[in-house]
Amino acid sequence: MKNTDSTKVDTVRLQNMSRAFIGSASLFAAIDLELFTCVAEGDNTVGKFAVRAGITEVNSDRLMTMCAASGLLHWHSDHFENEEDVQRFLVKGEKSYAAAWLTFTRPAWDNWGKLTEKLANPEPATVIGSYETMTVEAARRYHEATASVGFGSGRRFAKQVDLSSATKMMDLGGGSGAYSIVAAQHYPGLKAVVFDLPPVVEITKEFISKHRVEEQVSTQAGDFTRDDFPADCDLAIMASNLPQYNSQIIGQVIGKAFDALLPGGEMHLIGEMLDDDRAGPLDAAIWGLYETMSNSTGMTHTRADCVSYFRQAGFTDIQVHEFIPGILVRVCGKK
Numbered sequence: 001m002k003n004t005d006s007t008k009v010d011t012v013r014l015q016n017m018s019r020a021f022i023g024s025a026s027l028f029a030a031i032d033l034e035l036f037t038c039v040a041e042g043d044n045t046v047g048k049f050a051v052r053a054g055i056t057e058v059n060s061d062r063l064m065t066m067c068a069a070s071g072l073l074h075w076h077s078d079h080f081e082n083e084e085d086v087q088r089f090l091v092k093g094e095k096s097y098a099a100a101w102l103t104f105t106r107p108a109w110d111n112w113g114k115l116t117e118k119l120a121n122p123e124p125a126t127v128i129g130s131y132e133t134m135t136v137e138a139a140r141r142y143h144e145a146t147a148s149v150g151f152g153s154g155r156r157f158a159k160q161v162d163l164s165s166a167t168k169m170m171d172l173g174g175g176s177g178a179y180s181i182v183a184a185q186h187y188p189g190l191k192a193v194v195f196d197l198p199p200v201v202e203i204t205k206e207f208i209s210k211h212r213v214e215e216q217v218s219t220q221a222g223d224f225t226r227d228d229f230p231a232d233c234d235l236a237i238m239a240s241n242l243p244q245y246n247s248q249i250i251g252q253v254i255g256k257a258f259d260a261l262l263p264g265g266e267m268h269l270i271g272e273m274l275d276d277d278r279a280g281p282l283d284a285a286i287w288g289l290y291e292t293m294s295n296s297t298g299m300t301h302t303r304a305d306c307v308s309y310f311r312q313a314g315f316t317d318i319q320v321h322e323f324i325p326g327i328l329v330r331v332c333g334k335k
């Protein structure tokens, strides 16, 4: 990039990037020590938080200063306050508490320190990555995390897309069933089948029963790269698993969904898609790179790639919509 203004190029941006992991570490420590919950409950000074967390005042000062400099807290006259998103998503006990999702990538922490070696791994990548070995317990932890944001996305989907004429939906890789459960609650005439790997659907059943939608939402255990899809559906959705697979597999899955849908049916693919100029968003690039950790064949797909999978499958009236700006894009098409 050419520097057009009169100021000289400096190292500030690169320095900040080289130490960005310290920002993640501080966020995780603040979550562990329930800093934001303490602030919300009035333990909002260095001294009060030190007592509540059982740490020294100097460490309390260091952590609170870092959180304020990172834009998680701000100083108000004589005490700290949570920023709006922190107050909403990181105060324990709130319904919107999303720490499980915000610490979801933390277990890979040590491996990210070995990214160079991981990228140079000569072993052939496997199709399905870490999912092959998933247990029911691991699926429960995984979907406790995805559900903490998935139900919000499900509500957004049910508001953004008119499903009033749909009768039966297949939710491919539906996980907690968030999209299906919310859609069922919005549309009492709609039935949904959450299709996911065998250990995962055991957890989906728990979410279905917790939300009392057993009459409308069922499950089907399977691997969408190999197994048949639910029959008689006029709606197919697939959300938040796009970078876990390469073009060939995503193309095949969308082709299979097209074949399984009833004539007149529609499909919505909601995923972490890269802009067509490949300049971002960062989140799409992160999830593509994340697949290096499990040595899967997964990769980042652009919006244009996804449109071409729909076209090749036979869908018409293909459209691209922002879903959660910077995070998720929705591509849809009709059969």
Ligand SMILES: C[S@@+](CC[C@H](N)C(=O)[O-])C[C@H]1O[C@@H](n2cnc3c(N)ncnc32)[C@H](O)[C@@H]1O
Residues within 6 Å of the ligand: 128, 131, 146, 147, 150, 151, 153, 172, 173, 174, 175, 176, 177, 178, 179, 195, 196, 197, 200, 222, 223, 224, 225, 238, 239, 240, 241, 244
């Ligand atoms: C990040 S979760 C998203 C869950 C849900 N769609 C949502 O947005 O809340 C990805 C899901 O895709 C499922 N998945 C990945 N590969 C799959 C496969 N080959 N067959 C079926 N499900 C799969 C995973 O088990 C997981 O539940």
